[in-house]
Amino acid sequence: MEEVARRQRSRFNFRASLSIPFFVFMVFFVVVPLFLIVYFSLTDDQGHFYFDNWRLIFTAGDKWKTIGLTFEIAILTTIICILIAYPIAFILSNKKFNKNKILVYFFVLPMWVNFVVRTMALRDMVNEMFENLFNFQLTAKYPVAGTVVGMVYDYLPFAILPLYNQMLKMDKNQIEAAADLGANPFIVFFKVILPMTVPGIISAATMTFMPTMSSYVVAEQMGNGKVSIIGTLIESYVNTIHDKNAASILSLVMLFIIGISLVVEKFFTKKDEDRKVGIW
Amino acid sequence: MDKENIIISLQGVTKVFDGTTVVDNFNLDITKGEFVTFLGPSGCGKTTTLRMIAGFELPTSGVILLNGQDISLLPPYKRPINTVFQRYALFAHLNIYNNIAFGLKLKKIPYETVDKKGNPVTKFRHLTKAEIKEKVERALKVVDLEGFEKRDISTLSGGQQQRIAIARAIVNEPEILLLDEPLGALDLKMRKEMQLELKAMHKKLGITFIYVTHDQEEALTMSDTIVVMNDGEIQQVGKPKEIYDEPNNAFVADFIGESNIYTGTMAKDNKVRFLNKYWDADPVDFGKFPVNEKVDVVVRPEDFILGKAGSGVVDGVVTSKIFKGMHYEYIINVGKSEVIVQSTAELDEGIKVGLNVEPVNIQIMKKPFVSNFYDGYITKDYKVEFANAEFDVDVLPLFPGAKIDENEVLIDDKGNEIDVVDMEINVEVPFEAITISDDPEASDIHGHIISLIYLGDHYEIIVRTDDEEDFVLNTPDLWNENDEVSVIIDKSQIHLSRKGAKK
Numbered sequence: 187m188e189e190v191a192r193r194q195r196s197r198f199n200f201r202a203s204l205s206i207p208f209f210v211f212m213v214f215f216v217v218v219p220l221f222l223i224v225y226f227s228l229t230d231d232q233g234h235f236y237f238d239n240w241r242l243i244f245t246a247g248d249k250w251k252t253i254g255l256t257f258e259i260a261i262l263t264t265i266i267c268i269l270i271a272y273p274i275a276f277i278l279s280n281k282k283f284n285k286n287k288i289l290v291y292f293f294v295l296p297m298w299v300n301f302v303v304r305t306m307a308l309r310d311m312v313n314e315m316f317e318n319l320f321n322f323q324l325t326a327k328y329p330v331a332g333t334v335v336g337m338v339y340d341y342l343p344f345a346i347l348p349l350y351n352q353m354l355k356m357d358k359n360q361i362e363a364a365a366d367l368g369a370n371p372f373i374v375f376f377k378v379i380l381p382m383t384v385p386g387i388i389s390a391a392t393m394t395f396m397p398t399m400s401s402y403v404v405a406e407q408m409g410n411g412k413v414s415i416i417g418t419l420i421e422s423y424v425n426t427i428h429d430k431n432a433a434s435i436l437s438l439v440m441l442f443i444i445g446i447s448l449v450v451e452k453f454f455t456k457k458d459e460d461r462k463v464g465i466w
Numbered sequence: 467m468d469k470e471n472i473i474i475s476l477q478g479v480t481k482v483f484d485g486t487t488v489v490d491n492f493n494l495d496i497t498k499g500e501f502v503t504f505l506g507p508s509g510c511g512k513t514t515t516l517r518m519i520a521g522f523e524l525p526t527s528g529v530i531l532l533n534g535q536d537i538s539l540l541p542p543y544k545r546p547i548n549t550v551f552q553r554y555a556l557f558a559h560l561n562i563y564n565n566i567a568f569g570l571k572l573k574k575i576p577y578e579t580v581d582k583k584g585n586p587v588t589k590f591r592h593l594t595k596a597e598i599k600e601k602v603e604r605a606l607k608v609v610d611l612e613g614f615e616k617r618d619i620s621t622l623s624g625g626q627q628q629r630i631a632i633a634r635a636i637v638n639e640p641e642i643l644l645l646d647e648p649l650g651a652l653d654l655k656m657r658k659e660m661q662l663e664l665k666a667m668h669k670k671l672g673i674t675f676i677y678v679t680h681d682q683e684e685a686l687t688m689s690d691t692i693v694v695m696n697d698g699e700i701q702q703v704g705k706p707k708e709i710y711d712e713p714n715n716a717f718v719a720d721f722i723g724e725s726n727i728y729t730g731t732m733a734k735d736n737k738v739r740f741l742n743k744y745w746d747a748d749p750v751d752f753g754k755f756p757v758n759e760k761v762d763v764v765v766r767p768e769d770f771i772l773g774k775a776g777s778g779v780v781d782g783v784v785t786s787k788i789f790k791g792m793h794y795e796y797i798i799n800v801g802k803s804e805v806i807v808q809s810t811a812e813l814d815e816g817i818k819v820g821l822n823v824e825p826v827n828i829q830i831m832k833k834p835f836v837s838n839f840y841d842g843y844i845t846k847d848y849k850v851e852f853a854n855a856e857f858d859v860d861v862l863p864l865f866p867g868a869k870i871d872e873n874e875v876l877i878d879d880k881g882n883e884i885d886v887v888d889m890e891i892n893v894e895v896p897f898e899a900i901t902i903s904d905d906p907e908a909s910d911i912h913g914h915i916i917s918l919i920y921l922g923d924h925y926e927i928i929v930r931t932d933d934e935e936d937f938v939l940n941t942p943d944l945w946n947e948n949d950e951v952s953v954i955i956d957k958s959q960i961h962l963s964r965k966g967a968k969k
Contacts, residue, residue, distance in 0.1 A: 357555065357558070359551050359553055359554075359555035360555050360556075360557055360558070362522055362542070362549075362551070362555065363549070363551060363555040363556075363557070363634075364557075364568070365521075365522075365541065365542040365543045366520060366521075366522075366542050366543070366547075366548055366549045366635075367543075367548065367568050367569035367572065367634070367635075367638065368543045368569050368572040368573060368638070369543055369568075369572055370541075370543050373572065374543075377568075378557060381557075381559040382558075382559065384559075
């Protein structure tokens with residue numbers, strides 16, 4: 187008995203010890219940096235505690251407008267991404283069109299190209315196109331629209347993959363059953379296919395919303411430097427103004443918003459517990 | 467059959483998937499209110515046929531008539547037919563009420579009204595909430611799950627889910643209810659219960675049921691009519707008792723119930739010879755077969771009458787005895803052949819018994835064929851190629867008067883060269899000419915065993931090659947299905963004939 191108990195204990199300890207590297211990693215790369223950011227947000231550049239930063243950052247300048255614009259762009263991007271990704275994922279999940287899953291790679295391939303290079307290429311291509319067709323540069327005349335175009339282009343794969351995964355798992359029998367019970371293809375889509383893919387839609391929304399909230403390269407490249415969102419603001423605080431304290435405060439605000447979006451996602455997916463969607 | 471009462475008629479229905487014929491020239495009329503079962507081994511085309519009736523697959527050729535109207539190309543949602551799926555296919559995002567009400571909410575019913583000028587017109591409307599509620603409740607009552615409306619699908623057991631699937635289909639009052647192996651996922655006890663309930667439901671509702679199963683007992687229990695299928699073709703259509711008592715061929719006899727199947731020979735004076743003895747043939751078979759024709763003989767295990775040694779037509783030795791509850795099952799050796807006999811009498815192993823059979827219980831069936839036929843052609847070396855293998859068979863008999871000259875060229879009796887290279891010919895290989903071996907070096911033809919039927923003292927085996935050529939042969943040895951074998955052909959028994967030429 188004692189022997190067994192001891193062995194059980196030692197095995198348990200061994201298994202628990204496997205998590206030590208992960209624990210160390212988390213402490214050094216997540217917990218400590220987060221504390222530093224909180225610390226910076228509560229101090230001035232001399233290292234003294236200085237709480238007025240929090241008040242100043244939201245009263246000085248138009249920070250609320252920036253946050254609002256960030257929201258607008260992120261939500262618009264998310265909606266457009268899902269509207270485009272849904273039919274693409276639907277076609278890709280059909281084995282008739284996508285026999286060897288090669289087509290999926292075509293849509294995901296851009297993710298593997300350097301982000302900045304890819305965005306610059308898109309900017310030049312879009313501008314060239316508008317120049318020829320409408321005689322103006324999209325990014326110069328409509329920087330916000332340009333930013334959205336760039337965001338949609340960059341984050342579309344993040345919307346396609348979760349939707350595609352969800353659609354692969356769709357129960358084809360339920361689709362046939364709906365048709366059998368008298369539903370035409372239109373009703374089959376709205377009453378059966380759409381409800382079955384809701385977890386995929388939520389996942390796709392989170393996967394696009396979160397990175398668009400924090401992105402700054404796209405706004406910089408596609409907004410012609412005129413679009414100010416949280417990401418670009420932080421970047422300017424860090425690189426131009428060299429005010430890491432203000433940048434920290436904005437990062438925390440961004441973290442808070444993303445945290446809320448995760449809570450919202452959890453709320454929607456609460457019912458569907460065995461959901462295993464994701465691209466990782 | 468009463469033409470008026472035919473609800474659905476399948477005429478020459480054929481389905482080809484990627485070059486493989488899954489359903490071949492299916493012809494069947496089903497009358498209103500009938501309980502029809504498609505029975506066959508997996509891959510025999512029964513589910514595909516059902517899916518064509520439901521509209522999920524379109525026939526490659528042939529027509530499906532519903533009440534005389536061609537519905538072959540109609541999409542499923544326009545057909546007054548509902549399906550109970552094998553895996554239930556309930557909507558996971560809806561509760562039980564909404565699952566059952568799914569079809570009702572979409573349904574439009576005609577009603578009489580008057581337009582502004584006072585003329586009567588027929589318009590269509592959706593069912594009201596109250597009507598839907600009433601129908602759903604009635605359907606739940608039929609399947610014995612009253613009060614389950616608000617429950618979630620995931621809270622139900624397999625049997626309950628199956629009942630909901632049935633309720634969801636019958637609530638629409640379809641003209642035909644299709645059931646695709648609906649009890650396949652249930653345990654034995656539940657399956658037996660549901661069989662009886664389905665049968666009772668069919669009686670009560672009065673709608674036509676088309677049921678697909680591979681379980682012969684299920685088919686015999688429930689059906690009015692059984693359609694036995696194999697390899698995409700109908701083997702036999704009949705009432706359960708007809709199928710059991712008078713099987714059309716060895717396949718049906720082997721598939722339905724236990725059978726003793728022997729290769730027999732017709733003899734003079736309406737006798738049939740099998741188990742090395744002459745037996746009196748069933749009067750219905752008198753004159754059906756020429757003397758000396760090879761036939762398949764089927765005797766059900768319960769039809770053998772056991773007696774004292776010497777009292778019957780043939781004697782045998784009891785080699786095995788199994789108690790089966792209602793009766794004993796014996797294996798009796800008669801010479802090299804085995805006979806399975808069911809009897810209530812208790813006999814000891816090792817004793818000698820006499821066997822007899824009432825003539826009416828001897829089923830004599832035409833052997834489907836006793837030779838394999840292939841399309842072959844003559845190669846440039848005057849050899850014969852078929853089934854992707856070359857055989858050194860003399861082709862000279864095909865061309866009377868011809869011979870091969872000193873230049874190895876085939877010439878006719880006038881000395882002119884005959885161009886026979888690539889000429890297509892018929893090749894006949896009798897079952898007896900074929901043997902199989904598990905040595906892959908033994909021949910150039912390799913395949914796997916797709917079927918084996920025990921015929922008393924030997925097995926009839928079908929070997930299929932990768933090119934889908936079938937070789938039927940007889941062997942005393944027991945092989946297993948899917949065994950990889952080499953097919954050895956005795957070339958001296960290969961018979962050639964010219965295409966189009968009369969024999």
